[in-house]
Each structure stands twice: as C-alpha cells, then as structure tokens.
Amino acid sequence: DAGITQSPRHKVTETGTPVTLRCHQTENHRYMYWYRQDPGHGLRLIHYSYGVKDTDKGEVSDGYSVSRSKTEDFLLTLESATSSQTSVYFCAISEWVDQETQYFGPGTRLLVL
C-alpha cells in the first residue's frame, strides 16, 4: 500500500470555525490532490499540487485553501467552515509516469454543525 496518511480521521466542528486537514505521504510523489466525496456527486477535486508551493484550483475550490511547503505534506484549510462542507475528504497522490494511477489516503470524515 502507498504510504499516505490523513489526519484527523474524524472531526466535528461548528459553523464558522477554521479547520485544517493534513495529508502526509512517504512516497515522494510530485502530485497531491484533495477531493471531497458526497452522495450523488462522486469525487470532486478541490485543489491539487504539482510541486512544493505549486498549487491549483479544482472544480469546487470556493471556501478552501491549500498549502504545500514540503513534498510530503499537503494541507487543506476550510477558512470558515459551513454545513455544506460536511463531507468525506480524500487525499491522493500520483507521480504521472507511464502506467501511473492515483493512490488514495484513508479519508477524513468532517461534520460541520
């Protein structure tokens, strides 16, 4: 299994509070991704990174920011959590060479009350 961990694994927070989710990899892969998974929507890309300090928006980036100061860590921050951000968040990594796929972390369940 690819070495990807996410923390926390579960979190309950209140509307309006900031929340930071962490993704840590030990594979030295260049690309890292944050997705959210909601019923009926599959996985939707929030933000991704293609190197240290290099990030770009995905299809549902409003209300989220990211940072990548080291190859191994990719942080997702909800600036001011809202109930619509209640979801399961997955981190994934990829190296983008031939035959390469994405490897997913275990996920973080976030409940915003």
Added chain:
Amino acid sequence: ELKVEQNPLFLSMQEGKNYTIYCNYSTTSDRLYWYRQDPGKSLESLFVLLSNGAVKQEGRLMASLDTKARLSTLHITAAVHDLSATYFCAVATTSGTYKYIFGTGTRLKVLA
C-alpha cells in the same frame, strides 16, 4: 470542461450473471482509470487504460477503452457477492498540469 458520466448509477444483479458498466467522457483523453470503493473505505485502483483499444482483465472484471467513442466499459462476468462495491471511472486531463475527473460512480450490489 471535461465531464465524465457513468451508467447505470445503481446496479442490482444476481450472482452468476454478466453485466457492463459504461463510462462516457466529453473531451479527448487517452488515460482512463477504474477504481473500486467498499462502503466506508477508501478507493483502490483496479485498471489503468492508456491507449485506444486497451483491454485489461483481473478475475471477473474486464475493462476496455475506446478513445474515438470516448467510452470505457467495465464488464463483470459471472458476478459474485464479493464484487459488491461502488465502481468509479476517472479521466485524466494532461494539458499543462495533470488532474483527474471522476464519474459519479456505479453502486453494484450482487445478490446471492
């Protein structure tokens, strides 16, 4: 904008039967991926399809890619209960940076 559509969204089938899940996408891509997700779990990679006509098989699952039709299929042969899961296809965009767009998933339930 790249869009990926899967059908059916839900599939209930009897053990021993065959069925096909379809994945259509809207723009040119020659990289398509299939993933499996068990309830409450993360996604695991099943197949990587990298060229037109590519076919991959693993056990009772076979995936194929037709880039001209912008269509991939995941064929299930003689289904067994252990195949019950949600299956996702994803298409890669390779213009500049690399990202994946996922379909909404097909929830498969195999009945004994």
